[in-house]
Amino acid sequence: MFPNINDFFDKRQQLGVQPGLKRIETLLAALDHPEKKFASIHIAGTNGKGSTGTFIQSALKANRNRVGMFTSPSLHGLTGFILINGEPISEDAFAELFHEIYPIIQQMDNAGKAPSHFEIITALAFLYFSRNVDIAIIEAGMGGREDTTNVIQPILSIITTISKDHTAFLGDTLEEIAEHKAGIIKPFTPIITGVEGEGIIPIINEANKKRAVLYRFGMDFSFSDTQIDEFEWKNLASRYRVRLKTPGSHQHHNASVAIQALKVLKNRYGHIDMQLAIEAMQKVTIPGRMEKIHDNPFIMVDGAHNEAGIKVFIETVKAIYPKGNVHVLFAAFKDKDIKEMQRLLGDAFSNLYITSFDHPRATALTDYPWKGKGIQVHSWQTWIEDQIKDATTPILVTGSLHFIDLVRSFVKSL
Numbered sequence: 246m247f248p249n250i251n252d253f254f255d256k257r258q259q260l261g262v263q264p265g266l267k268r269i270e271t272l273l274a275a276l277d278h279p280e281k282k283f284a285s286i287h288i289a290g291t292n293g294k295g296s297t298g299t300f301i302q303s304a305l306k307a308n309r310n311r312v313g314m315f316t317s318p319s320l321h322g323l324t325g326f327i328l329i330n331g332e333p334i335s336e337d338a339f340a341e342l343f344h345e346i347y348p349i350i351q352q353m354d355n356a357g358k359a360p361s362h363f364e365i366i367t368a369l370a371f372l373y374f375s376r377n378v379d380i381a382i383i384e385a386g387m388g389g390r391e392d393t394t395n396v397i398q399p400i401l402s403i404i405t406t407i408s409k410d411h412t413a414f415l416g417d418t419l420e421e422i423a424e425h426k427a428g429i430i431k432p433f434t435p436i437i438t439g440v441e442g443e444g445i446i447p448i449i450n451e452a453n454k455k456r457a458v459l460y461r462f463g464m465d466f467s468f469s470d471t472q473i474d475e476f477e478w479k480n481l482a483s484r485y486r487v488r489l490k491t492p493g494s495h496q497h498h499n500a501s502v503a504i505q506a507l508k509v510l511k512n513r514y515g516h517i518d519m520q521l522a523i524e525a526m527q528k529v530t531i532p533g534r535m536e537k538i539h540d541n542p543f544i545m546v547d548g549a550h551n552e553a554g555i556k557v558f559i560e561t562v563k564a565i566y567p568k569g570n571v572h573v574l575f576a577a578f579k580d581k582d583i584k585e586m587q588r589l590l591g592d593a594f595s596n597l598y599i600t601s602f603d604h605p606r607a608t609a610l611t612d613y614p615w616k617g618k619g620i621q622v623h624s625w626q627t628w629i630e631d632q633i634k635d636a637t638t639p640i641l642v643t644g645s646l647h648f649i650d651l652v653r654s655f656v657k658s659l
Contacts, residue, residue, distance in 0.1 A: 257362040264391040268360045272368045275349045279375035285397045289385040289426045290405030293499045298382040300503035303529050304522035306330050313374040313381030320650045327370045342369045367393045390428020402436045407444030408553035419444040427451035439502040468501040473564045478504050493561035533649045543639040548646035555586045559593045572596045577644040579608040591618030600625040602648045
């Protein structure tokens with residue numbers, strides 16, 4: 246008898262984060278190693294993984310590839326972790342995979358080696374990709390070296406950015422965090438990074454150790470902003486002018502890393518028309534990243550879920566609304582640097598509203614360090630309804646991606 250799938254994964258969340266690869270290796274071995282049966286691109290980094298992966302996915306799809314993408318957190322329930330050509334796996338296909346893998350999960354549970362929520366989802370993704378794609382883009386969940394996804398042998402690795410996040414697991418310094426991310430670098434496999442500054446040293450050292458060719462932002466490729474939604478990408482041999490639907494210099498950075506990845510793939514494997522690739526990237530919209538979800542009043546959501554993300558959010562909003570005449574609604578997980586995120590937002594915006602949401606990791610209203618930085622909102626649903634009825638000022642919702650997903654679903658249901 247099989248359990249209710251949603252109930253099963255809800256309960257499995259209670260196991261929490263369990264670094265290490267032994268459980269996922271056991272699970273994949275029992276499935277005859279699906280991770281070895283498809284080509285992959287591995288992406289780690291504090292911010293920008295999803296955007297960079299989405300740009301690459303769109304470009305490869307435009308070049309007639311069937312492209313898988315494993316991304317987290319999901320914005321579309323359980324099926325949203327596993328995408329094919331940008332669309333979530335069907336619920337029926339997910340259920341079939343789960344029923345196939347469930348007896349193995351039971352065996353591991355009985356042996357005291359219970360796989361976590363994320364490990365099971367990862368195994369399901371690899372099993373599905375092994376049967377259905379030409380290539381898959383695999384986002385690391387947290388860190389890199391001990392991340393569940395770090396069992397693949399990719400044809401290309403990418404480290405997008407390094408900033409402070411998940412410090413309880415990854416360390417308190419950029420160098421410590423970068424050492425974890427650099428763990429995805431594989432022998433003789435090209436590595437592309439958008440990292441600069443202090444965090445680059447462990448990446449250089451690991452690439453040298455693994456004899457992996459390293460392509461660095463600012464040295465091997467770069468970009469220059471021309472407008473908030475346009476930039477020029479360049480390396481020694483090529484230049485491209487790119488206009489994106491996702492505004493902000495941070496997205497120009499993510500797209501630049503994606504273009505370099507495509508250039509490396511083209512040089513090594515051929516079969517990539519860069520004009521088609523750039524045209525596809527220019528059409529990309531990314532859920533939860535400066536995403537418009539309502540008109541009149543204008544409502545935009547952005548999953549700025551850590552300090553670095555908040556800084557980029559503020560920079561982008563200020564470029565769009567120089568006078569800062571906006572309402573900002575914020576809620577985040579309690580394991581983030583809430584005090585600093587709230588301070589940054591409070592200094593940037595006079596109309597800052599703080600709330601909480603239904604999730605075990607959500608910061609309670611009473612746990613925010615108030616001190617004048619923001620107005621408490623006890624029911625974000627009621628607040629949004631009131632704003633839609635009466636307000637004309639743009640509304641920007643930011644913080645946890647889980648919160649963003651709840652807001653999007655609520656607004657679309659009105």
